Amino acid sequence: MTVSEHMADSLYAVRGFVLDWSRAFAFYKGVLGLVPGFRSDDMERAEFEAGGARLAVERIDGSDTEAGTVLTLRRTQLDSTPQTGNIDSPERGMKGT
Numbered sequence: 001m002t003v004s005e006h007m008a009d010s011l012y013a014v015r016g017f018v019l020d021w022s023r024a025f026a027f028y029k030g031v032l033g034l035v036p037g038f039r040s041d042d043m044e045r046a047e048f049e050a051g052g053a054r055l056a057v058e059r060i061d062g063s064d065t066e067a068g069t070v071l072t073l074r075r076t077q078l079d080s081t082p083q084t085g086n087i088d089s090p091e092r093g094m095k096g097t
Contacts, residue, residue: 013047013054021045021059023032028057 018024018054021044028034034048044059 001003010074011053011071013056013072014068015051015056015058015072017023017058017064017068019062021057024059028055059084 016024025036025039025046028046028048029036034050036046037049037054038051040046046057048055048057082097
């Protein structure tokens with residue numbers, strides 16, 4: 001199986017964690033002009049439409065271990081045989097299972 005057979009078709013979503021949710025929301029909506037598809041002030045979370053993908057912005061505590069960015073990829077056609085394994089790619093800075 002080649003690398004291209006494991007590739008995703010497109011980017012589905014990016015989830016970013018921020019310390020100042022109100023400021024981040026104002027930036028993505030006001031400065032970048034992204035349209036919010038979901039907003040919860042209580043949860044301090046919003047999702048924006050971003051060129052066929054979604055950008056989720058969520059407030060976290062500064063000591064939260066989830067800090068970082070999460071990419072979700074879309075694959076429209078699945079192989080008939082499930083594949084398992086590690087997706088480590090040190091040259092691209094990726095690690096996962």
